[in-house]
Amino acid sequence: MPAAEDSATCDVSVVLPIYNERGHLRAEIDRIVAALEQSEY
Secondary structure: OOHHHHHHOOOOOOOOOOOOHHHHHHHHEEHHHHHHHHOOO
16 A cells, blocks of 8 residues: 555656547547646645
């Protein structure tokens, strides 16, 4: 089990599988960031 200070460095990880989605990537990242900013993460 990690120490308390180790677990505080990362609250959530987001994995975004993409393939040939270059044109949509920025919009998807913006949507993810907006959603995370509204959550407690």
